[in-house]
Amino acid sequence: MALQNVNVLLGVTGGIAAYKAPDLVRKLTGLGATVRVVLSPSSSAFVTPLSLQAVSGNIVHQHLLDPEAEAGMGHIELARWADVLLIAPATAHCIAKLAHGLADDLLTTLVLATNAPVFLAPAMNQQMWAAQATQDNLNILTQRNITLFGPASGEQACGDIGYGRMLETHEIANMLDQALVDMPVLASTQSIEVASSEPLPLSGQHIVITAGPTREAIDPVRYISNHSSGKMGYSLAVQALALGAQVTLISGPVALPAPTGCKFISVTSALDMHTAALHAIENAGDIFIACAAVADYRVANVMDHKLKKSADEMTISLVKNPDILADVAALSSPPFTVGFAAETHDVEHYAKDKLTRKKLNMIAANDVSQSDIGFNQSDNALTVFTADAQIVLPKQDKLALAKELLKIVAQHVSNH
Ligand code: C5P
Numbered sequence: 001m002a003l004q005n006v007n008v009l010l011g012v013t014g015g016i017a018a019y020k021a022p023d024l025v026r027k028l029t030g031l032g033a034t035v036r037v038v039l040s041p042s043s044s045a046f047v048t049p050l051s052l053q054a055v056s057g058n059i060v061h062q063h064l065l066d067p068e069a070e071a072g073m074g075h076i077e078l079a080r081w082a083d084v085l086l087i088a089p090a091t092a093h094c095i096a097k098l099a100h101g102l103a104d105d106l107l108t109t110l111v112l113a114t115n116a117p118v119f120l121a122p123a124m125n126q127q128m129w130a131a132q133a134t135q136d137n138l139n140i141l142t143q144r145n146i147t148l149f150g151p152a153s154g155e156q157a158c159g160d161i162g163y164g165r166m167l168e169t170h171e172i173a174n175m176l177d178q179a180l181v182d183m184p185v186l187a188s189t190q191s192i193e194v195a196s197s198e199p200l201p202l203s204g205q206h207i208v209i210t211a212g213p214t215r216e217a218i219d220p221v222r223y224i225s226n227h228s229s230g231k232m233g234y235s236l237a238v239q240a241l242a243l244g245a246q247v248t249l250i251s252g253p254v255a256l257p258a259p260t261g262c263k264f265i266s267v268t269s270a271l272d273m274h275t276a277a278l279h280a281i282e283n284a285g286d287i288f289i290a291c292a293a294v295a296d297y298r299v300a301n302v303m304d305h306k307l308k309k310s311a312d313e314m315t316i317s318l319v320k321n322p323d324i325l326a327d328v329a330a331l332s333s334p335p336f337t338v339g340f341a342a343e344t345h346d347v348e349h350y351a352k353d354k355l356t357r358k359k360l361n362m363i364a365a366n367d368v369s370q371s372d373i374g375f376n377q378s379d380n381a382l383t384v385f386t387a388d389a390q391i392v393l394p395k396q397d398k399l400a401l402a403k404e405l406l407k408i409v410a411q412h413v414s415n416h
Helices: 016-030 049-056 067-073 075-081 092-099 106-113 126-130 132-143 169-181 184-192 231-242 270-284 324-329 347-357 398-415
Strands: 007-012 034-039 084-090 118-122 152-155 161-165 206-211 216-219 222-224 246-251 263-266 287-290 297-299 318-320 336-343 362-367 379-385 390-397
Touching: 007 016, 007 075, 007 106, 016 034, 016 049, 016 084, 016 169, 034 049, 034 075, 034 106, 049 231, 049 398, 067 075, 075 106, 084 092, 084 106, 084 169, 092 106, 092 118, 092 132, 118 169, 126 132, 126 161, 206 231, 206 270, 216 297, 222 297, 231 246, 231 398, 246 270, 263 270, 270 287, 270 324, 287 324, 287 398, 324 336, 336 347, 336 398, 347 362, 347 379, 362 398, 379 398, 390 398
Parallel strands: 007 034, 007 084, 084 118, 206 246, 206 287, 246 263, 287 336, 336 362
Antiparallel strands: 152 161, 216 222, 297 318, 362 379, 379 390
8 A cells, every 4th residue: 555654645625526535544454544624614514624634643733824724833844844745625716726826725725835746536516527727727737747637427416417527435534645656755655664453342233322411301492401412422432433433423412523433323311312222232232431411301291392490499290210231231242332321520439439329331421510621622631430449531632532432342342
C-alpha cells in the first residue's frame, strides 16, 4: 500500500458529495494514510467538523485568519506537513479559484503554499461540468500537473443525468494509492517509514452504545426527562467507528446529528431503549456501553388526554423502569459490559458498588457536582474501575476522552 504513512491533506468543498467525506477519510486511513481535513467555508453545511475530526483523529482546519489555529498548526506548517493534497469533492467554484490562483480561504491558500502533488475529485451538476469556463479551468489545472479523479457519469442529486458525480470513496482512495505507486520519489520516501500495519484496536468488534436521556410521558404533551445532551455517548460512537468497530447507537432525544457510519436507532422512553438494546445485543453485540441517562421511573398511568389544571396539588404515581445495563449484564452470554456512574459524592464507593451489583466488566465514574464537567458540558473527567484496576482519565474534551476510554475497553476485551 503506497498510502502507508503518507500525510494526506484532504480538502472538502461545499457540494452535496461532501457528506461522503468521513467515509473517504476512513478509506484513506484504512490504506494506512494519516489524514488531516481542511473544510472550505461552505462545506460545513454538508458535513460536520466533529465527524471529520472523529474519523481522522485530528483537529479539522477551517479558517485562515484564526489566531488559535495558527498558533497550533499554521497554514504554512500544514502545507509543509502534506505529502499529498486531495480535494474531494472539488466544486466548480473551487476549480475556478485554483485555476486563477485565488487564495481567499484556507484551502485555496494551502494549494498555493504546498509543493505536494494535488489531486481533485470533481463533483457538480452535469451542465456545470460541461460549461466552457469549467472545462477551460480544468485544462489550466491539468497542464499544471494537477491530477483529476473522475467525475463519473450517472444520475445526480439534482435529478440530471450526465458527467459530474463524484467517484465512489473507495475508487478515489485506490486511485490515490495507485498514483503514489507511480510517483517513485514519494513512494520511496514513504516506504522507509513503513511501520507495523497493526489492525485498529476495535476492528472486528460490534459495540452497542446507549446515549442521551429518555423521556417518560405523563400525558400526550408532557414528559419527565433530564439534562443529558448525549455528547459523551455520541463521542463514543464516533471514536469507536474510528477505532475500527461496527457501532449500533441507540439514542434518546438529543440535538446531535447521527454519526455517519453507525447503525442508528432513535428511541424515546426507557422501555423503548430497553427493547432496542436487548435486541441489538442478541443480534450482534460484543461490547455494550450504557452511556444513556435512563429515567429510573416512568409514570404508572400515562393519560391519553392532556391533564387539566384543577386542584392545587397533584400526585403522579411512578413505577421503576427496568435497568437496561443490569439486564444486559445478566444475559446468559453477556457482552463486555461498561456502565457509567454519575455521582455527586462518594464517587468511588458508588461506582464500585454498581460494578459488582450490576455484574459489570467496567464502570466509568464522574463527579457531576462539578459544574464545568459532565452533564451538558463539552469536557468530562472519568475514573475507570474494573474488578482489579483503577485508571484516572483527566478532564478533557469528551471526544478525546471517549478515545481514551475505548482504548482501555479494547485492552480489557482482548484479555477477557
Ligand atoms: O444505577 P444508575 O442509574 O446510577 O446506573 C447508571 C448506569 O446504568 C449507566 O451506565 C446507565 O446508562 C445505566 N442504566 C441503564 N438503565 C437504567 C438505569 C441506568 O442502562 N434503567
